[in-house]
Amino acid sequence: MxxxxxxxxGQVCAPKSRVTDQGSCFxxxxxAFGPGACLPAFIVGDQASLLTMATCMTAEVCVPxxxxxxxxxxxxxx
Numbered sequence: 001m002x003x004x005x006x007x008x009x010g011q012v013c014a015p016k017s018r019v020t021d022q023g024s025c026f027x028x029x030x031x032a033f034g035p036g037a038c039l040p041a042f043i044v045g046d047q048a049s050l051l052t053m054a055t056c057m058t059a060e061v062c063v064p065x066x067x068x069x070x071x072x073x074x075x076x077x078x
Contacts, residue, residue, distance in 0.1 A: 026076065029054040029062035036064040037076040 026037040031054060038056035041048040044063060054062035065077035 025078075027056065028077075029056055031062040031064040033064035033068040034066060035077065036062045039063045039076055 026039055029036050029038050032052060036054070038054070038060040041059055041061050044051065044061055048061045051061040051063060053060065056062050063074055063076035065074060066072070067074050
């Protein structure tokens with residue numbers, strides 16, 4: 001589900017922290033919809049404009065752990 005962006009054919013872009021340590025977690029934050037995690041905006045795509053940075057670093061947005069639309073886990077906090 002990762003975007004292609006400017007990578008070569010057959011490759012996708014991924015956060016360096018997750019590539020080097022697949023067990024790592026994204027920094028926690030408090031989204032407008034409850035607990036969340038700071039994800040790079042390029043992963044979130046078009047929906048990134050609907051989210052705030054909260055306490056996240058530049059080019060990151062605070063993605064809620066639970067989707068306010070479906071009440072299902074977003075996968076951001078795994």
